[in-house]
Amino acid sequence: MSRVPYHELKARERLAAIVDPGSFAEILPPPARVMSPYLPKLGIPVAFDDGLAIGRATIDGKPIYLAAQTGQFVGGSVGEVHSAKLVGLLKAAARDRLPCVLLIESGGVRLHEGSSGEIGIAEAIRAVFACRAAGAPVIAVIGSDIGAYGGMGILSACCDFRVMTEHGRLGISGPIVIEKWMGKAAYDSADRALVWKTSGGKTRYLLGDANALVNDDTAAVRAGIARLLGPASPVTLAAIEARQAELAARLEQFAAVTSPEAIWQARGVTDPAAATLDDAETFVASLAPAAP
Amino acid sequence: METFQHSFPSRPLAWPADRSWALAGVVGSGNLEVLIEPNPAAPDAVAYDLQTSIPGYADSWKAALADFAAHYAVGGTRITLHDQGAAPVVITMRLRQALDLLTPAQP
């Protein structure tokens, strides 16, 4: 079967490709016109859904809530209305104890709406943990070039699970910001290979920040989500202590490392140059058992 | 930013039973979104509502929108457009896509 590249699709096309055919029932659909009051004042056109489509659907017959961000609309950024839709959706998922799938494509807070989007993301993070407490897993899917950055990078890290493709990126500060801060010699934001090896799906998977690395193909993404539609990942003392130890060991192991290739090799990639070109499945299958 | 509302005569659209709206495109640089909704009060006209980030092209817009109204049976609809500098060919394509999504069986 031919691949349908996930990263090339628009938000609504992704939704349609991920869920059971015809199962998506949108909440506050475009005719509801729940739109940004800020953008027109700044001379920027609004979008009917404010860059976020939310609703209910099924995957393999299992009911879920899901949301998809439109990266083309102001960078997939999160303003007041956008965040409020997200918070409402997460609260509904917690209330109904249903999984919530977030198709993320966002640079973070929408600067044009100032602190209102920042507070909205903080509320959404509280709501993510409310889902986890209710046993409803929240699954972040990061498979677009825009990726998940800023507050949406932090929110993604708070979800139970992250499914990434080799196109997805997960971080907080983007390469342009870092280049401005550190200089081009330290981080050339135009060096796509370096940018993707710094924050891309493969590196995030190798370090344990992504739970699944799947091909840039809607069927593979769908299968990756479907495998995680079971129990949530509860926030327990044991889980937190294990993660603390893991993150401490990571810092210690890579304290002196500046090149992503060194991380790749330490995590079982025998030939980083060749592995750069591998698709996700090949990449995962070729990993050598990690050194103890 | 520029906005305008304008109606043009158009043959009545045979509104599908299972749909109440259709959306095509996204708001982004060089792109636009088009939403078609029912407007039963005016079955022989299409009511356009446009918002564009590029001012000064009202005449070109009116020509393109009048042309679409004359070419396709979209009477009894309201079509709202959010534009961020789309080229004329993209505008026509999005209008057509929205109509196709609404009435997939139409030739």
Next chain:
Amino acid sequence: MTTAELLPLLFGESAAGITVTDQILTGYATVAGQDVAVLGTADGTYINNAAALRLSAHVIEVVKTRPGLPIVMLVDSAGQEPNRTAEMLGLAGYFGHLLASLELARNQSHRLLTLATGKAIGGAFICYGMFADAIYALDSASVGLMPVEAMAAVTKIPVATLEELSKTLPALEFGAEPFALLGGVKEVWPTDASLPAKLAAALASATTEDDRARLGKERGGRTLAFDVQQRVLADSAR
């Protein structure tokens, strides 16, 4: 006001129980006779992976050794450290873990209270301070997404335009007072001798309900968030 001056004002002699290492605060103190754990940032420092990990380590220690002890979080940080190796090693994951550790504390009946004391900007505020049960700010604190000049530089919208709009849209204004109008902080406090009593009262009244959207609507600074959330909840229940 420096951290060295502020800590005694908040905690009196018990401020001696708070260690400041590389601008990261961890320790224990008393507020109006009540024991609390303290964690936070100082002097506008940037938060990196190691800093986040030290904060989460303190949360874990509090949860394990001092059941139910309230946690006071002080925020004076300009943001996450914009650094390539920090990103490469997964800074977002470290922040997510810090938030998860605080969630654990909340679930185990630790009250979480934040006081923005200096800079409380962007990701630095999101990664722990804004996760509290109740959030307060000193009137001198610099609270918000980013200063107007920085917003103008990134969005290419003139400073004058943003400043004019911020007169009617407090979300675009930078500072503790406009942030309170949005519901992002409960109250703005003057930096004076009344602080310990205010902190103690705030700890006593904190609940785990996130009422920021409701506050933003009541105060008129963030008028849509609450209603949109409620509409989604209502429509999804049908």
